[in-house]
Amino acid sequence: MVVTPLPYRRRLSPREHEIVDLIAAGFQNKEIASMLGCSKHTIVTHLRRIFDKLGARTRAHCVALTVELSRPAARTDGRGSRTNGR
DSSP: OOOOOOTTTSOOOHHHHHHHHHHHTTOOHHHHHHHHTSOHHHHHHHHHHHHHHHTOSSHHHHHHHHHHHHSOOOOBOSSSOBOOOO
C-alpha cells in the first residue's frame, strides 16, 4: 500500500521539526530524549504524531518526506512541462 503524504493537512510543530532534524542527524530516541530533557516515551509519542501527519512508515521515510516537503513546488508553464522559474 502506498501512503500519499498530505503536507498541508497538518503542519509540524517547531518541536516536531526539531525531532525530525535530530532523527536526520542519526540520533536514537533515548539520545533525543536526553538532549531535549524529556522521556523516551514522549519522543515516541511525538514520532507517532509526526508519522501520522506526514504519512510516513519509517524514520527514513519521515526524513525523506520532510526534505521533499520543504522544497518549493515546481512551477509549470500551463502545458504540463516544468520551467526553471524564469
